[in-house]
Amino acid sequence: MPKLKINGKDVEVPAGATIIQAYKASGQDICHYCWHPGLSVAGVCRLCMVQVEGIPKLQIACNTEAKDGMVVNNNSEMVKETVKWGLDFHLINHPLDCPICDQAGECGLQDQYMQFGAYDPEMAEQKVKKSKVVDLGPTVVLDSERCILCSRCTRFCDEVTKTSELGIFNRGDHSEIGIVEGKPLNNNYTLNTVDICPVGALTSKDFRFRQRVWYLKEADSICPGCSTGCNVKVHYNEEGLWRVKPRVNPDVNGHWMCDVGRNTYKYVNIKNRLLAGKVGRRDSWMEMSPNDATRTAGMRLKDVVDKHGPESVALVLTGQYTNEEYKDLLVYFVTGLKLKNIFHWVNNPEKLNDFDGLLFRGDRNPNTKGLEAALKLAGSKGRWEDLQAGLNGKKIKAVVVAGPEDQSVYPDMNEKVALFAQADNLVWFTACPSDALNGSGAETWQIPVKTHAEKAGTFTNFQGKEQKFPLATTIVPQALTLSEAAEVLAGKELNWALRPKSLGGAKNNYATTERGAL
Amino acid sequence: MQQTKLLSEHYDKPEFQNLDGYKKHGGYAVLAKALKMDPKAIIEEVKASGLRGRGGAGFPTGTKWSFLPANGEPRYLLCNADEGEPGTFKDRLMMERAPHQLIEGMIISAFAIGSKKSYIYIRGEYDYSIACVRKAIDEAYKAGLLGKNILGSGFDHDMDVYAGAGAYICGEETGMISSIEGLKGQPKLKPPFPAVQGYLRKPTIVNNVETLAAVKYIIRDGAAAYRKYGTEKSPGTKLFSVSGNVTKPGNIEVPLGISLKDMIEMCGGLKPGRKLKAVIPGGSSAPVLTADEAMKATMDYECLAQMGSMLGSGAVIIIDDSNSMVDLLDVIMHFYHHESCGQCTPCREGTGWLSKIVHRILKGDGEPKDIDLIKKVSEQMMGKTICALSDAAAMPAISFVTKFRGEFEQHLQKARTTSGGVAHA
Amino acid sequence: MFTLSAEGQELVKKELTRYETPYSAIIPALYRVQKENGWVPEDAVLHLSQLMNLPASHINEVLHFYTMFNKKPVGKLHIQVCTNVSCAMNGGRELADALCKRFNVKYDEVSADRKITISRVECLGSCDTAPMMQVNDRYLENLTPELAIKKITEMGG
Amino acid sequence: MSLVKRPSPAAQWYLPGILAGMWFTLKKMIYNIFNQKKMVTLNYPEEKYEYSPRFKGNHVLTVKKDGSIRCTACMLCATNCPAQCIKITAAEHDDPTVEKYPIAYEIDVLRCVYCGFCEEACPVDAIRMGPEWQTAGLAGSKFTYDIQQLAYRPQLKGGVQSVLDDQERHKKGI
Known part of the structure; x- marks a missing residue:
């Protein structure tokens, strides 16, 4: 464990670490672009120039191994001057159209210029013109002029995904990132290149020009896309979620996440959500507040249990809810209603153990392990055949389903609705509306529930690692979590003072929208 | 003054290109001698001779060889024949006139460092050289001088030619390694140095054509005999490529330490009626010498280093007073702009910037602050990048504008007066 | 799509095993494409990528890094005039201009009769014989504009 | 108890004062009838006052030479707006040199405080505050100006062109 002095501060780093890692460990600032902790050193x-005592020439911190007793600084005049000029060199051919650039606000060049540069530029020559708005593939757009050729994206494609779609073509200041025609940047991890791009050269087609980043807030979350449980940040404003980015966790996802996981914000947004509870059956639905819908469903369930005994009610759970919700729901059903018929709806059993070798898993539920643990605790022995037999034999009169939050990963949605609708009563908790449900033949309660971004909780990932995440924002304030639903089903009142309020959506002037003709 | 012909002794004999002709002049006798020696003794001999790399950096060859780690990993010997430095043409001549001399030197060197495979990386433009060396290697294989069990010594060695495809940067040793590995010829980060992790991350020695050929003569005559030529710190002879405004430009072989004045005379002197203006003593990346400095200079590593220039690859470019220094700097800067590999930012952007400023001055759009700007930009490019190309571009820029500042200022003056007296503020 | 001849494919396959790493065969393969086609078209990269089982982007990187691969069509005679220091001092640039004027072609473009392309290149390592030029792979040295034009016409330009 | 002070006897003669006032009015009226040009008042709304071009009145979006909108939808105006009355929806342009442009640009002028921060924030001279100031209307919803209104309202006669055009800006290396 070498000990060294960085800007006068003692730091201890693991053997083999570089000076830049020591800087990061010591919490001090160092200017850099091409170095990325998840990639090789280029x-x-x-820019990460440092002065090492005893070496006359400045060294780059990313390729200099930290040795015991080293005295390093990057605040001497010589280093500052070099970094300043280094930034100037970067900006020589970089267009200064920050307002148009989508990276503005989270741009490495902007940030570091303000911190380390801030000089009077002397460059008065024509900038090199390169291609703009290059379509690299289904997800990413390139602006070559903005590229500073840090080679992070090419290294990512070479080292992490090993697909090598990107290359740096030509040489000198005509170098350009690009793809070979016919080989687009098309793998499940492309948007990581956008994340690691320190400038606005690579932008995501999905997010590009949709929002300025300074309007967005971010909150920690866990990706619900598959059982890997990548640590993510969701970026949101009052209009909803706009994108998902990975958060570093060396134990789970390292620095990356997959493109599939980045799409998980979409169904969370208000236009894709079920906003009110719906009670009724095919073609005749009555809307009511989620709270009322749940209460009436609870009363019906009690009736069924009273009349036909607890065997007549079945509870079907999907691996898309938090451990806390499972616990609360199971407490009510197992101890309250004395239910034994508890089943685990597995969406794609044949693909459950698929793995692409990097992050993405075939089990598209974030909390299968958590659900299994909860079921075990509840003593459930529910086998799917029993449910099927019970439904066919009309023994089961009511089915309660904690339906999938993300219906797109449940290809058997229609099939299962038809199956469960054989019972007379169907209580379905769902975050999004579903055509299958709207065609249900049983008397159905569609109760809107919160999505992962709207509640705090814990997911247990495929490793059995429990990952807590906080509430990020509230999109549908009236929707319930399963824990709340369990309370309401039991006939209790919710504490309305503690419930989240609506965020108001887009700002409106009442004067122009509500006041009509004078 | 006469040339001291050691390496170039038989250049003018056409039969020297073939194995038979080469053997007639004592070819491969030294190899037989070397293969009986202890490899360590060869390295010691080369160390004792004080031979310094002839490619440009002038690093002592024996010392370089001793950096190889003592492990069982396969080692590679790469011969750098990517002679791209403007003004240099010594290696081309050797490969065309005496390819076996190079091959013999390489086998000896490979034996010394224990390498079983070597490559000669020749720049793609040298089509004829590639053909000559390929032919010579084939001859050597047929004669049992390459392949398994060379001359019954038990030493195996394979040699191949790798043709480049036009990139100055592949003359840099790690750039060349990248190129042979089939990548873009971009230099690699150091450390690790090639002697530790080079070609395919295995220990690798990269030497210039002339260096490897000289090894043969050191082993033939012994270190002491080699040291008789040249100066104390720069021993031996060196091939100089003299070009520019002299009447008889060409390759000459002279001992190091000869005065530049003599060298110009050996090449027939300047054209009648012309005055010496400047000399670039070591290829276009070497800082320029003024006429006064040139008259005092001796051609060895130390003297030129003292004068703030360098011996480089031994490409001496004589510039007489018919040339405009601004024009020449424009040519040189265009070259470096064209050849920057685009990896490190200061070089990628700096070479382009310098080229644009100098071109602007040349075209008459210069501004008074431009001269200082050239200096500032160049200083910030020095020693800030992975390889030395950035320095190679910065050094001539700085030396041109400081030593010939007057000429640059004149150009600015002229620009202002010719554009109707309107100053470009 | 461009494809190599059977013979060319054979050669490329042989080159793949000739060096320690298959990547080393990229430059020889590209040379082969250029020899067969005169220049390296964009789709040759995909062809080589399939043939050699190497990432297309790497092949394209190599293709665009080195100047000796023609990325555009060139004439039957590719005339490369050195305009670096020693040649520039001895009239290399004027020689290039004169050739362009005589053969009525712009730099790096193919002449109307598809015969000639003139490029200005960096040092070709024949500085003692400045000015000089390279026509295809032949060096022509110690030139004057008149001599150069005469030699090119002799070669069929 | 309050003490009422009676006016002085002199003040009880109010008629001369009234007549003096009427005489002054009559004098001015006759003067104005014969000197209509020198009159300071306007016959609003038939006549309108021309404010200086630098008056910060209603917003104008400038257009390029081809008549398309100059705005690049960078949203700096919206960010800077203290009244938060600007709402922009950006979209990708077909022309790669333009990149980004607004498909919707709305200013709620009832909310606007006419501070001019938007025109100061604009990096491309796309929004200006013009001399137009009389914006009476009958419905509140009419006061949310959209692109059509901001850039091409009839009073602007085809739109206001900004000084520099894209090509010129590019030539200057901006």
């Missing part, structure tokens, strides 16, 4: 931006 050493091409030449």
Whole structure:
């Protein structure tokens, strides 16, 4: 464990670490672009210059191994001057159209210029013109002029995904990132290149020009896309969620996440959500507040249990809810209603153990392990055949389903609705509306529930690692979590003072929208 | 003054290109001698001779060889024949006139460092050289001088030619390694140095054509005999490529330490009626010498280093007073702009910037602050990048504008007066 | 799509095993494409990528890094005039201009009769014989504009 | 108890004062009838006052030479707006040199405080505050100006062109 002095501060780093890692460990600032902790060292931006005592020439911190007793600084005049010029060199051919650029606000070049540069530029020559708005593939757009050739994206494609779609073509200041025609940037991890791009050269087609980043807030979350449980940040404003980015966790996802996981914000947004509870059956639905819908469903369930005994009610759970919700729901059903018929709806059993070798898993539920643990605790022995037999034999009169939050990963949605609708009563908790449900033949309660971004909780990932996440924002304030639903089903009142309020959506002037003709 | 012909002794004999002709002049006798020696003794001999790399950096060859780690990993010997430095043409001549001399030197060197495979990386433009060396290697294989069990010594060695495809940067040793590995010829980060992790991350020695050929003569005559030529710190002879405004430009072989004045005379002197203006003593990346400095200079590593220039690859470009220094700097800067590999930012952007400023001055759009700007930009490019191309571009820029500042200022003056007296503020 | 001849494919396959890493065969393969086609078209990269089982982007990187691969069609005679220091001092640039004027072609473009392309290139390592030029792979040295034009016409330009 | 002070006897003669006032009015009226040009008042709304071009009145979106909108939808105006009355929806343009443009640009002028921060924030001279100031209307919803209104309202006669055009800006290396 070498000990070294960085800007006068003692730091201890693991053997083999570089000076830049020591800087990060010591919490001090160092200017850099091309170095990324998840990639190999390229050493091409030449900005992480440091002065090492005893070495006359400045060294780059990313390729210099930290040795015991080293005295390093990056606040001497010489280093500052070099970094300043290094930034100037970066900006020579970089267009200064920050207002148009989508990266503005989270741009490495902007940030570091303000921190380390801030000089009077002397460049008065024509900038090199390169291609703009290059379509790299289904997800990413390239602006070559903005590229500072840090080579992070090419290294990512070479080292992490090993697909090598991107290359740096030509040489000198005509170098351009690009793809070979016919080989687009098309894998499940493309948007990581957008994340690691320190400038606005690579932008995501999905997010590009949709929002300025300074309007967005971010909150920690866990990706609900598959059982890997990548640690993510969701970016949102009062209009809803706009994108999902990975958060570093070396134990789970490292620095990356997959493109599939990045789409999980979409069904959370208000236009895709079930906003009110719906009670009724095919073609005749009555809307009511989620709270009322749940209460009436609870009363019906009690009736069924009273009349036909607890065997007549079945509870079907999907692996898309938090451990806390499972617990609360099971407490009510197992101890309250004395239910034994508890089943685990597995969406794609044949693909459950698929793995692409990097992050993405075939089990598209974030909390299968958590659900299994909860079921075990509840003593459930529910086998799917029993449910089927019970439904066919009309023994089961009511089915309660904690339906999938993300219906797109449940290809058997129609089939299962038809199956459960054989019972007379169907209580279905769902975050999004579903055509299958709207065609249900049983008397059905569609009760809107919160999505992962709207509640705090814990997911247990495929490793059995429990990952807590906080509430990020509230999109549908009236929707319930399963824990709340369990309370309401039991006939209790919710504490309305504690419930989240609506965020108001887009700002409106009442004067122009509500006041009509004078 | 006469040339001291050691390496170039038989250049003018056409039969020297073939194995038979080469053997007639004592070819491969030294190899037989070397293969009986202890490899360590060869390295010691080369160390004792004080031979310094002839490619440009002038690093002592024996010392370089001793950096190889003592492990069982396969080692590679790469011969750098990517002679791209403007003004240099010594290696091309050797490969065309005496390819076996190079091959013999390489086998000896490979034996010394224990390498079983070597490559000669020749720049793609040298089509004829590639053909000559390929032919010579085939001859050597047929004669049992390459392949398994060379001359019954038990030493195996394979040699191949790898043709480049036009990139100055592949003359840099790690750039060349990248190129042979089939990548873009971009230099690699150091450390690790090639002697530790080079070609395919295995220990690798990269030497210039002339260096490897000289090894043969050191083993033939012994280190002491080699040291008789040249100066104390720069021993031996060196091939100089003299070009520019002299009447008889060409390759000459002279001991190091000869005065530049003599060298110009050996090449027939300047054209009648012309005055010496400047000399670039070591290829276009070497800082320029003024006429006064040139008259005092001796051609060895130390003297030129003292004068703030360098011996480089031994490409001496004589510039007389018919040339405009601004024009020449424009040519040189265009070259470096064209050849920057685009990896490190200061070089990628700096070479382009310098080229644009100098071109602007040349075209008459210069501004008074441009001269200082050239200097500032160049200083910030020095020693800030992975390889030395950035320095190679910065050094001539700085030396041109400081030593010939007057000429640059004149150009600015002229620009202002010719554009109707309107100053470009 | 461009494809190599059977013979060319054979050669590329042989080159793949000739060096320690298959990547080393990229430059020889590209040379082969250029030899067969005169220049390296964009789709040759995909062809080589399939043939050699190497990422297309790497092949394209190599293709665009080195100047000796023609990325555009060139004439039957590719005339490369050196305009670096020693040649520039001895009239290399004027020689290039004169050739362009005589053969009525712009730099790096193919002449109307598809015979000639003139490019200005960096040092070709024949500085003692400045000015000089390379026509295809032949060096022509110690030139004057008149001599150069005469030699090119002799070669069929 | 309050003490009422009676006016002085002199003040009880109010008629001369009234007549003096009427005489002054009559004098001015006759003067104005014969000197209509020198009159300071306007016959609003038939006549309208021309404010200086630098008056910060209603917003104008400038257009390029081809008549398309100059705005690049960078949203700096919206960010800077203290009244938060600007709402922009950006979209990708077909022309790669333009990149981004607004498909919707709305200013709620009832909310606007006419501070001019938007025109100061604009990096491309796309929004200006014009001399137009009389914006009476009958419905509140009429006061949310959209692109059509901001850039091409009839009073602007085809739109206001900004000084520099894209090509010129590019030539200057901006």
